[in-house]
Amino acid sequence: MRTNDVMLQTATKVVTFIILMFAVHIFFAGHYTPGGGFVGGLLTTSAIVLLMLAFDIETVKKILPINYVTMTAIGLLLALATASASIIFDVPFFTHAYDYFDLPLFGKTSLHSAMLFDAGVYLVVVGVTMTIIQTIGEDE
Amino acid sequence: MSFVFLIFVPLLAALFIPLLFKKFGRIHTGWFVLVVPVILFTYYASLLPTTISGGNLVSEFQWIPSLDIAFVAYIDGLSLLFTLLITGIGALVVLYSIFYLDKHREQLHNFYVYLLMFMTAMLGIVQSDHLITLYLFWELTSISSFLLIGYWYTRDRSRFGALKSMMITVFGGLMMLGGFVLLSIMGDTYSIRELIPQAAELVTHDFFIWALVLVLLGAFTKSAQFPFYIWLPDAMEAPTPVSAYLHSATMVKAGLYLVARLTPVFAISGTWMWLVAGVGLFTMFWGSFFALKQKDLKGILAFSTVSQLGLIMSLLGASAAGYHVDNIAETTFKYAGFAAIFHLINHAVFKGSLFMIAGIVDHETGTRDIRKLGGLMSLMPISFTVAMIGAFSMAGLPPFGGFLSKEMFLTAMLSLTEFDLFSMDVWGILFPVVAWLGSVFTFIYSFYFVFHTFAGEHKPEQLPKPAHEAPIGMLISPVFLSLLVVVIFFIPNLVGDWLVKPAVLAMQPFLYTSPDEINIHVEAWHGPTPELFMTLGIVAIGFLMFWTLRKWQKSYDLFPDTLTLNALYDSVMFMSDTGANRFSRLYMTGFIRSYLVYMFSFVIFIVLGTLFLTDAFAIDFTNLAPVGFYEVVILIALVGSTLTILFSKSRLTGIIALGAVGYSVALFFVIFRAPDLALTQLVIETISVALFLLAFYHLPQISRKEERMRFRFGNALVAIGVGVTVTLVALSSLSQKALPSISEFYKETVYKEAGGGNIVNVILVDYRGFDTLFEIAVLGIAGIGIITMIKLRLTKKEDQHENK
Numbered sequence: 035m036r037t038n039d040v041m042l043q044t045a046t047k048v049v050t051f052i053i054l055m056f057a058v059h060i061f062f063a064g065h066y067t068p069g070g071g072f073v074g075g076l077l078t079t080s081a082i083v084l085l086m087l088a089f090d091i092e093t094v095k096k097i098l099p100i101n102y103v104t105m106t107a108i109g110l111l112l113a114l115a116t117a118s119a120s121i122i123f124d125v126p127f128f129t130h131a132y133d134y135f136d137l138p139l140f141g142k143t144s145l146h147s148a149m150l151f152d153a154g155v156y157l158v159v160v161g162v163t164m165t166i167i168q169t170i171g172e173d174e
Numbered sequence: 175m176s177f178v179f180l181i182f183v184p185l186l187a188a189l190f191i192p193l194l195f196k197k198f199g200r201i202h203t204g205w206f207v208l209v210v211p212v213i214l215f216t217y218y219a220s221l222l223p224t225t226i227s228g229g230n231l232v233s234e235f236q237w238i239p240s241l242d243i244a245f246v247a248y249i250d251g252l253s254l255l256f257t258l259l260i261t262g263i264g265a266l267v268v269l270y271s272i273f274y275l276d277k278h279r280e281q282l283h284n285f286y287v288y289l290l291m292f293m294t295a296m297l298g299i300v301q302s303d304h305l306i307t308l309y310l311f312w313e314l315t316s317i318s319s320f321l322l323i324g325y326w327y328t329r330d331r332s333r334f335g336a337l338k339s340m341m342i343t344v345f346g347g348l349m350m351l352g353g354f355v356l357l358s359i360m361g362d363t364y365s366i367r368e369l370i371p372q373a374a375e376l377v378t379h380d381f382f383i384w385a386l387v388l389v390l391l392g393a394f395t396k397s398a399q400f401p402f403y404i405w406l407p408d409a410m411e412a413p414t415p416v417s418a419y420l421h422s423a424t425m426v427k428a429g430l431y432l433v434a435r436l437t438p439v440f441a442i443s444g445t446w447m448w449l450v451a452g453v454g455l456f457t458m459f460w461g462s463f464f465a466l467k468q469k470d471l472k473g474i475l476a477f478s479t480v481s482q483l484g485l486i487m488s489l490l491g492a493s494a495a496g497y498h499v500d501n502i503a504e505t506t507f508k509y510a511g512f513a514a515i516f517h518l519i520n521h522a523v524f525k526g527s528l529f530m531i532a533g534i535v536d537h538e539t540g541t542r543d544i545r546k547l548g549g550l551m552s553l554m555p556i557s558f559t560v561a562m563i564g565a566f567s568m569a570g571l572p573p574f575g576g577f578l579s580k581e582m583f584l585t586a587m588l589s590l591t592e593f594d595l596f597s598m599d600v601w602g603i604l605f606p607v608v609a610w611l612g613s614v615f616t617f618i619y620s621f622y623f624v625f626h627t628f629a630g631e632h633k634p635e636q637l638p639k640p641a642h643e644a645p646i647g648m649l650i651s652p653v654f655l656s657l658l659v660v661v662i663f664f665i666p667n668l669v670g671d672w673l674v675k676p677a678v679l680a681m682q683p684f685l686y687t688s689p690d691e692i693n694i695h696v697e698a699w700h701g702p703t704p705e706l707f708m709t710l711g712i713v714a715i716g717f718l719m720f721w722t723l724r725k726w727q728k729s730y731d732l733f734p735d736t737l738t739l740n741a742l743y744d745s746v747m748f749m750s751d752t753g754a755n756r757f758s759r760l761y762m763t764g765f766i767r768s769y770l771v772y773m774f775s776f777v778i779f780i781v782l783g784t785l786f787l788t789d790a791f792a793i794d795f796t797n798l799a800p801v802g803f804y805e806v807v808i809l810i811a812l813v814g815s816t817l818t819i820l821f822s823k824s825r826l827t828g829i830i831a832l833g834a835v836g837y838s839v840a841l842f843f844v845i846f847r848a849p850d851l852a853l854t855q856l857v858i859e860t861i862s863v864a865l866f867l868l869a870f871y872h873l874p875q876i877s878r879k880e881e882r883m884r885f886r887f888g889n890a891l892v893a894i895g896v897g898v899t900v901t902l903v904a905l906s907s908l909s910q911k912a913l914p915s916i917s918e919f920y921k922e923t924v925y926k927e928a929g930g931g932n933i934v935n936v937i938l939v940d941y942r943g944f945d946t947l948f949e950i951a952v953l954g955i956a957g958i959g960i961i962t963m964i965k966l967r968l969t970k971k972e973d974q975h976e977n978k
Contacts (some may be wrong), residue, residue: 066930066931068934070939073854076858076861080857103957109954113950130943148928148939154950158950158953161954165957169960169964169965170865
């Protein structure tokens with residue numbers, strides 16, 4: 035009953051990358067402009083969902099062989115590790131550190147340990163939303 | 175020697191009973207038990223010289239020092255008298271039980287453990303000077319008596335009787351605890367000895383009457399006073415040694431002990447005197463009146479115990495009159511306290527022997543039904559003699575101890591008519607009249623008990639077993655007790671000097687300083703006084719009525735069973751059971767909607783009530799921002815779509831309208847300059863609408879019927895109420911902002927200290943990252959939950975519901 039969806043699939047191939055790039059942008063820009071791990075994660079998910087709509091779950095699984103439950107766990111661990119790393123330096127739990135560095139290619143850039151925490155948030159959001167959608171989608 | 179530890183000796187001995195029962199099964203366990211009360215009795219008897227001279231002994235053992243709770247054993251005349259009763263009659267009862275209970279068929283280890291537990295509890299009650307430990311032992315008697323009454327736990331009646339006595343005495347015990355706490359608050363001490371000197375100040379305290387009534391409730395329930403006596407007849411399902419010990423000589427006297435012990439604290443009050451004397455006397459009449467209705471030997475004795483306890487109680491109440499007269503030694507008011515203690519000893523002695531005889535009759539004939547018994551006189555001569563002595567003493571005939579106490583009882587009651595406080599001069603005449611009536615009935619039931627059992631014609635065909643005299647071992651205790659009954663008559667002044675006067679001294683410490691000052695000399699022949707004529711009247715009328723008993727005893731059966739106190743108790747128990755059940759079924763409907771209505775109603779009630787009571791309601795429009803055009807437009811969209819959800823006919827419309835609400839909210843976020851929120855809200859709304867649609871798609875066909883939500887007025891009312899409440903709270907809180915916002919701090923430090931520009935995100939990951947950490951944990955848990963719900967379906971069968 036599947037109709038010809040060449041247009042959808044072709045458009046998806048282009049749009050998916052745009053969305054992903056936008057998601058990455060929103061994630062990294064979060065500290066200075068609106069955005070952050072949560073919205074970034076949700077946008078990433080929407081890109082993958084678009085793939086799922088245009089193709090099907092099996093195909094997407096082949097393209098992105100990711101175990102989203104593991105991804106959630108890694109995200110949680112990363113967040114927790116960032117938060118507790120401060121203990122090693124004998125400062126209270128959840129103390130962040132940042133500084134400015136001159137990186138090649140990027141120039142003067144600020145690196146902030148909060149970014150690692152946000153990355154944890156990002157991974158959890160993607161992992162959980164994908165877990166939910168995938169589980170419900172596969173259910174008969 | 176710190177004799178406070180002696181209280182616990184029976185309890186310690188109880189630990190070894192099961193061992194002895196298993197190891198030395200061939201020897202009756204009772205022989206080992208017997209040692210305990212005998213040793214204790216001997217030891218306590220050696221303390222007699224101290225109390226006879228008016229002295230006392232104190233021994234203390236700290237239990238919870240930080241809370242000022244200690245075991246304090248205080249030995250004075252009163253507590254030593256009770257202690258000797260407990261250990262002495264305890265020894266006799268144990269001896270009797272050795273022959274009464276069969277060592278092969280009965281669970282003796284249980285019996286003696288309970289009995290020893292009870293002994294410790296009773297010793298603790300009568301020796302405790304500390305209110306809290308007194309209460310501890312008080313409840314221990316309730317518990318051990320519960321266990322003893324239910325000793326034959328396979329019988330329904332035993333379990334019923336045990337539960338009934340437990341319910342009533344524990345109710346009283348808890349009331350008493352309340353009274354004790356009030357007392358300790360008033361006097362700032364738990365010690366009775368320290369409370370007594372404060373009596374004059376305590377009586378003016380607001381709590382005084384409360385404490386008085388609560389303590390009396392405890393004493394009345396334990397001592398089976400009207401209307402709480404109903405547990406005692408049902409407690410007769412216990413083995414007879416238990417009835418003889420607990421329900422005649424010791425436990426039922428715990429209430430009397432408490433009243434006597436606290437008399438110096440409360441007796442100043444007229445309420446105390448009226449309550450104690452009045453209830454006691456009424457109980458005395460009531461118990462003796464209904465004793466004649468009983469067909470069961472132990473039933474008669476139970477009602478007789480109730481009656482005699484009432485007698486003692488009324489005397490204790492009358493003794494309070496002594497506090498209000500000068501120079502008590504010259505008045506007749508001095509007799510009441512003496513008579514109370516004297517009769518208490520008498521009663522313990524003769525009632526113990528009577529119970530043992532009832533047990534012997536039951537044991538040797540197989541029945542306690544007085545209608546089947548008769549003519550046992552020639553078959554059981556010794557039991558008959560003992561029963562006769564006990565009953566005649568109970569009836570108040572010479573030459574038995576009961577005669578003396580009955581005379582003094584009448585003297586004390588007559589003296590009340592001369593008392594001119596608390597409107598006694600008006601109503602006081604009732605006391606001797608009721609006392610005389612009660613004594614007449616006491617006379618009749620005493621004869622009824624003896625002669626309907628032992629005289630008349632023998633009916634061997636109605637008896638389950640051929641009747642014969644009891645073995646000698648079983649007779650030792652009752653014979654010994656009946657000897658005491660006679661001995662007390664001949665040496666009343668020795669008993670008076672040794673036991674009664676020291677006890678009266680403890681009861682009336684304001685009136686006497688040493689036992690020698692109590693100038694009462696008991697004489698069997700005391701001249702032609704009014705009380706002697708009253709006794710003659712009792713004997714004459716009583717004898718006439720006993721002679722014609724068969725003719726009028728049937729009139730008792732005319733009294734309907736539905737109007738008795740037992741029926742009241744049963745219906746209260748039934749109602750509290752089914753009533754509570756019905757009540758919880760009334761509101762525990764099992765429907766979530768009902769519970770939500772309760773919760774929301776309470777939210778409205780509590781929040782609006784608080785707003786109203788604290789006068790917190792205020793509306794202040796001065797600080798509000800101007801309303802713009804876009805806000806109005808979005809608001810209309812928002813309200814419109816919300817109303818659409820409420821009135822939509824199809825669920826699909828509802829879901830779409832919900833989406834519209836969510837997007838309008840996102841627009842609000844845009845207008846109110848919250849870009850992060852707007853972004854997140856948009857995406858989340860999309861996902862949740864998709865999930866709603868998914869749920870809608872999988873609805874079962876039956877419930878997909880398109881139907882408008884039914885209108886319920888109650889629901890509408892609650893919903894509007896909640897809306898109004900929340901609105902009012904929001905307006906009020908907005909109008910009365912107490913503190914400036916903390917957000918200035920974030921604005922100033924977001925770049926300098928946190929190295930960021932987006933305040934929202936910096937708050938989320940830096941300032942308050944802790945929250946975020948757990949929010950992503952919540953997300954993770956939700957994901958895992960969905961996986962488990964969908965993937966882990968262990969049973970496919972839908973009819974396997976856990977509640978079925």
